[in-house]
Amino acid sequence: MDVVSDAISAVRTGRPSSNRLRVGGSWCTRLAPYAGAGFHVVLAGGCWLVPDTGGEPVTLGAGDVVLLPHGVGHVLADSPGDTARAVPFEEMRRPAGGGDGREVELLCGKYRLDRSRTHPLMAELPEVVHLPNRVGRHPELRSAVDLLANELDERRPGACLALPSLLDLLLIYMVRAWMSEAETGSWPSVLSDPVTTAALRALHLDPAAPWTNDRLAAAAGVSRATLARRFTALVGRAPMAYLTWWRLTLAATRLRDTDASLAAVAREAGYGSPYALSHAFSREFGVTPGKYRVSAGSS
Structure with a gap:
């Protein structure tokens, strides 16, 4: 997507x-x-x-x-x-x-x-x-x-x-x-920048891939330093920080919208185990994946 x-x-x-x-x-x-x-x-x-x-x-x-x-x-x-x-x-x-x-x-x-x-x-x-x-x-x-x-x-x-x-x-x-x-806002500029757009497209196409700054820079066709500078300046987060946030966002969406097991959600979001996902998820959202799913289902 x-x-x-x-x-x-x-x-x-x-x-x-x-x-x-x-x-x-x-x-x-x-x-x-x-x-x-x-x-x-x-x-x-x-x-x-x-x-x-x-x-x-x-x-x-x-x-x-x-x-x-x-x-x-x-x-x-x-x-x-x-x-x-x-x-x-x-x-x-x-x-x-x-x-x-x-x-x-x-x-x-x-x-x-x-x-x-x-x-x-x-x-x-x-x-x-x-x-x-x-x-x-x-x-x-x-x-x-x-x-x-x-x-x-x-x-x-x-x-x-x-x-x-x-x-x-x-x-x-x-x-x-x-x-x-738009005459204001950063995202119209983000998506008109070819380097940042290429990096975002790669992350969104396959968020579970074992991304590194070097691999992402190669996908965008620039050096690691160039990608880090342009991506961070436009998006407001470093590439790997954005990836972590997006993976957890995807996990939250799956928890809310499906009955998929925590192991399946972790795998789709690029985490090696349910424990790794739970730790990162709790740090980001302040609740465990299980409690998030219950609260999302009752809202």
């Missing part, structure tokens, strides 16, 4: 959920903070998004997509003023006539995320990722939005499977689009 796919897979749990919202006239609704990530797709009309954290209001138009990767609470409304009038999203009802006749249609949803193992790429996403509908920009994202709108309209056979799959694609395309336009 590539780094972006791994970063999303490690943190995502369950299936995304979504609701279609149609409103008109004067309206204002609040979405409470969420432990995962929220998103909105404006299918028709326009509205405003006002973050609870005091960030600048964002105007949204037809075709716009917005991701709230850290689940910040926010208000959606016909105008950015007087958010005190907001009603909970769960209580929103389509007004019966009245207003100025303008109707807004949105797809609002959530991704379930396990923040105990957030990859740094996902962690550095801003509170609000606004991706305006611009002609010629991010064609795959635009295609996903069009497909989502069709599934919502048609309710054709297989829609129950197609819709969550399209929502998963939407998350990937939103992260890709942010990376292509």
